[in-house]
Amino acid sequence: MLSVDEALERLLAGGLGMTEAETVLLTDAVGRVPAVRRLVAAHDVPPFANSAMDGFAMLSADGDAPRRMLGESRAGGPGAPRVERGTAVRIMTGAPLPPGADAVVPLEKAREEENTVLVEAAPALGAHVRAAGHDVPAGTSVVLADAPLSAASIGLLAALGRDSIEVHRRPRVAILSTGDELRPAGATLGAGQIHDANGPALAAAVSESGAEPILLDAAPDDPTVIEERIRDGARGADLLIVSGGVSVGRHDLVRTVIERLGSLEFWRIAVQPGKPLAFGYIGERPVVGLPGNPVSALVTFELFVRPMIRRMMGLSGDGRTRVRARVDEALGKDVARRAYLRVSAAAEGDGYRAVSAGGQASSQLLTLASANALLVVPEGLASTEAGGTYEAILLGPVA
């Protein structure tokens, strides 16, 4: 059996191409991944020295002496008069510091009487003045985070004068469920039939990873139809996921089809749930075969396919937050495999505590839907130790 880490390394080493760059408007860019992370500021941000407060712009050298009022400086207003010794200009937050001025006294610390400004105390040089470029000086190399664009990054790009940005195209990921027993969601079931949960679930997982799912119609256990679906799917996709067909019963069917079109290796991975995984290529397109059980399919997607998709957009890792969580139960597992147990994690004191979300069989999807984290219990252990702490991978926000 391959370890989880070895399997992931092989998947990522396998010549995954990055998607090309495309230009999107800033207003469509949230959550997208920048294709170029380093930008040079073309101008100062802010472009001019301005006031941090509503108040009066003046010269610090005049100390606490009264100043004669010359006029005002409003944000976006006409240029303010030059401030010289013994004078002041009324100024609004964000408005340009008038030429000559080197300090601002806030409204609360000053008083206007007829045409004169009286200050409580002498202002310090530069008081309440934001220098030009004090956020980002022109020529600065701004490096965007190794992450999808946040609201703040989009604001920063706007402040830098950008209205669009080059991002990696979302990888297109085709998804194929296989099995004679499968009926589409919503259809009436006949004897021996089940609803295809993997198709919609994997399509959702692909979207959550930042890629674009292409959900193919499920294929029966018929090599002609499987081949047709895989050819169609591979044509428009950067990556193809097939679920089912990695267990012994169907192994040969999917293997035969993919080997006719490209290449496929079957791996056994020391992971619970999961274990069987297939990896290959059709032309240059990677193909991953996931187990047919929805829980195994989603957990192996999380561990292996999500990092592949992120890599295709230039991101590292799986983009999940990890915490250490205490467990108060002995949760059994296969000693030979690394287990990813479905748990509910919640903050407790200065740390986190995890409680089993229920049945851990690979056919129990309800408990994965109820869980908010996967608890990682290493190879070599037959169960968690009550009171022990383990790594928990948070699948979403945790209260």
Place this chain on the structure above:
Amino acid sequence: MLSVDEALERLLAGGLGMTEAETVLLTDAVGRVPAVRRLVAAHDVPPFANSAMDGFAMLSADGDAPRRMLGESRAGGPGAPRVERGTAVRIMTGAPLPPGADAVVPLEKAREEENTVLVEAAPALGAHVRAAGHDVPAGTSVVLADAPLSAASIGLLAALGRDSIEVHRRPRVAILSTGDELRPAGATLGAGQIHDANGPALAAAVSESGAEPILLDAAPDDPTVIEERIRDGARGADLLIVSGGVSVGRHDLVRTVIERLGSLEFWRIAVQPGKPLAFGYIGERPVVGLPGNPVSALVTFELFVRPMIRRMMGLSGDGRTRVRARVDEALGKDVARRAYLRVSAAAEGDGYRAVSAGGQASSQLLTLASANALLVVPEGLASTEAGGTYEAILLGPVA
């Protein structure tokens, strides 16, 4: 000054309407918020007893005696023959347990010779059999998490036979920036002008919150234009956000317009960055006035508007993960206000460590774009204590 908690309580108490339900296909439902969280399972999941392994279905009561092979049970295949004493049926993973059988012996523990199955040991009653309904029994009340729909929840809904689900319509949030100095992203700047960062940044923050942004053209400091924009914005929106116009300089302008159309209160909140906030109504539509500084606008959005938007979809809280993070620096703050300092948080040992992302002035957007968390430092403290731990609100995944 209002505390952050008091302000939030008032905002949420203010009769926020929930958006109505709309039906979406399961394939469009990821990240949407279910309008009805409790569902009753209409049928067993799985609908029939089936095999957890590839192997042989038989009667446990036959012990370790050889069995005569009757045929096979394939997933989605024709009904398998009835298993009676002394007989067995070949079975694939997921295939229906043949009538009469009560145990499965996996391939690895059995051997087929001519028409006979030999087992290594007597199977236990129910071995490797998944009972009908062992994931979700018919009639079970399934409660979906108080969270946007995950991939696993979508898989579960599919397995329950659903192909669509009622979700809350995304709230429509209109966004208006005000200020004579503002130019749209990408435009060339004249003297005294800056790019409007708040519009694109708040639109992105609205999207991240699960709502639909309506970005209005920025309004100059002209009451007629502000009124026109606000009227247009309020018409199609569930919530209106105005940024700028809450500082003293512009206060009267925005106040006058909104009071003509509805009502508006100006609050001072013990928060850093932030402080001024306005809240009111135009008809039944809530209006929030955020500070003009991009950092203050985004942080007050995070603290106040994000929970409002979530409440409008029936979600509680802000949907952010919090960790305790150690700080090794004394980071200064205003003693009277609760500070939300921009930090980079990273796992360290069993916990988290936070490092300042840089300048904490409300006009420094670069450091908010570089931060992945807000460190909460309470009222009453003038700085963090080196070596102390504080709550950190994670703004996204943290490595």
